Amino acid sequence: MERLEVRELVYFTAVAEELHFGRAAARLEMTQPPLSRAIQQLERRLGVALLERGSRRVALTEAGAVLLRESRTVLDAASAAARRTRRASRADPRLVLVIKPGGDGGLLPAILDAYQAEPGALPVELVCSFGEREILLREGRADAALLHRPHPDLTGLDTQDLLAETQLLVVPSSHRLAGRTRVCLNDLAGETLPRWPGAPGGGSHGPEVHDLGQLLHLIALRRMVAVLPSSIRDQLRDDLVAVPVDDAEPTTLVLAWPEHATSPALAAFVRAAAAVAGEATGHGG
Amino acid sequence: MERLEVRELVYFTAVAEELHFGRAAARLEMTQPPLSRAIQQLERRLGVALLERGSRRVALTEAGAVLLRESRTVLDAASAAARRTRRASRADPRLVLVIKPGGDGGLLPAILDAYQAEPGALPVELVCSFGEREILLREGRADAALLHRPHPDLTGLDTQDLLAETQLLVVPSSHRLAGRTRVCLNDLAGETLPRWPGAPGGGSHGPEVHDLGQLLHLIALRRMVAVLPSSIRDQLRDDLVAVPVDDAEPTTLVLAWPEHATSPALAAFVRAAAAVAGEATGHGG
DNA sequence: TGCGGCGATACCGTGCGGGTATGGAAAGAC
DNA sequence: GTCTTTCCATACCCGCACGGTATCGCCGCA
DSSP states (O other): OOOOOHHHHHHHHHHHHHTOHHHHHHHTTSOHHHHHHHHHHHHHHHTOOOEEEOSSOEEEOHHHHHHHHHHHHHHHHHHHHHHHHHHHTOSSOOEEEEEOTTOSTTOHHHHHHHHHHSTTOOOEEEEEOOSOHHHHHHTTSOSEEEEEESOSOOTTEEEEEEEEEOEEEEEETTSTTTTOSOBOGGGGTTOOOOBOTTSOOOSOOOOBOOSHHHHHHHHHTTSOOEEEEGGGGGGOOTTEEEEEBTTSOOEEEEEEEETTOOOHHHHHHHHHHHHHHHHIIIIIO | OOOOOHHHHHHHHHHHHHSOHHHHHHHTTSOHHHHHHHHHHHHHHHTOOOEEEOSSOEEEOHHHHHHHHHHHHHHHHHHHHHHHHHHHTOSSOOEEEEEOTTOSTTOHHHHHHHHHHSTTOOOEEEEEOOSOHHHHHHTTSOSEEEEEESOSOOTTEEEEEEEEEOEEEEEETTSTTTTOSOBOGGGGTTOOOOBOTTSOOOSOOOOBOOSHHHHHHHHHTTSOOEEEEGGGGGGOOTTEEEEEBTTSOOEEEEEEEETTOOOHHHHHHHHHHHHHHHHIIIIIO
16 A cells, blocks of 8 residues: 655645645745646556646546545644644643633633642643634644534544533623613624634624624724623623523533543543532532 | 654654564564664654663653654544545445444434435445444545444544444343343343454453354353344344343444545435434334 | 674665756637 | 647756665673
8 A cells, every 4th residue: 555645745735725736836835847746646656536637727536625635634633743742742741721811611710720739730821812722722732722612613622511601792881782681693683793713704794803802892892792601791891781692502611622632631630620610510500 | 844754653653663673674674774763853853852762672752652642643544545535536436334234223224225315325335344343434444334332432433323222131042141021230240241353352351253143153152141232132043032231321323424524425324314313213212 | 701682873876856948738819 | 820828747857865784882691
């Protein structure tokens, strides 16, 4: 069985994405002829036609589309491998946890305390990021992340549910819905909703928002409204009001980490988080 | 960022598994010096020590252990990529479904019929295999598999539940438990249970069993007993008896396929299977 | 102190990955 | 129709990196 090399996959994805040998070569900072030959050789070794060369356009074959998708997973795995290896060799081991600012459901302090009490606990480094936080896990840049389900893509990750939350509509005090005791999603017709960086802008084409302070500021300025998990209630400014949304699907705060992870530090962290979450839901409701 | 090459990962896994450069080189069908240099270069490029060379033994460092695990996933992904690409280019497209003989819960004929009625259905090729059936999915050798949950490792696979089944103890008619109307797991103390190839022989160190006929034969010969999903009831020989096991965790027949799969033929098959399963549980209970 | 095992080093050849120059086919422009 | 442009393939060349052989150096051991 012929072996597939990373270099070939990099070349192929470039061509498959550009559908143009010249541009792909430029992107790869090389010239076009060796690129053409590399792709030909790849096709010969696989015994498969990957591209249809029309004299004026290049198109993917069925098999080429499959290889494009597969290549991405291989390349992602390869760069994650490099990053995780490097991180494992650091002199100051630490657990990198990526969160959305304000998106911890109020559980984080208790979780961190519980974790530090575990034997062999590492210092925890918090990384704040909006949108695409799971990417950091897949890329091997972080050990764990706090996400909200339903979430676009949790495949390849293991998860632990922490907290089920209802959702609140956040509006300025002067907003037409501010006085309501409850609203439903239909009431939001015509409102501008924020667009998270990286999220496929499904319908809501409001401005991109990069952190919670910015978002609340924009809401106060009447530029938009937002539907957020109920735990942000503590962090609202005085000039904003939160109203329960009846028919918004409830959201679950989950702790996620790359599957196959074996680090005992991570395992301890997951244990700690699960314990804290169990207490919270068991006692407090 | 330096790129990690497949060749290097192959070399490294060989050394990491053998913990011996000479043997690793032999396994790779090359000589020892270039292998040593390749590993050194890998370490230099990563900036990480992967191996501790004692003059008489080689050991993995912490980072080396991480890279070994990561390498396996990269290499698996790479060979799966090659196989899936080749399969996608076949002139006679077909859907490869891997099953455990007798493990289809009786649903398979209906599923196949429903699938063939879907638009764009492909011929279905059935592959029978005991143990490690999910490996065939990960390797890109099959499109879908029928498995039973709880299952050792479903990560990296998407699944669709098909049928919840209670478990039955299968024994010869002359067995001491054959007359019971129900048993519990404690009753099985001292009995020999089959060991599936590939499964970590957890406690039960009986003989390895490779197909259902063989298993039933061995049970009839009083060499072992087995706990199996209730749908095998139809396939029992006259000289065997099935007794419900009260406290065995119920098992779920699931259809599994590689995550990120995009083939419309597979999607149609999943739809068909889900429809049949819905009917079965909806009407029949 | 000689021996054997094993990884590292020195040195060498060749094949492959990359470059430049050019060919050749197809799609407009007129 | 033919001239031009565009873009992929081919021809040919070069340097290096990969793999091989020979050997060293270190250490455990008898």
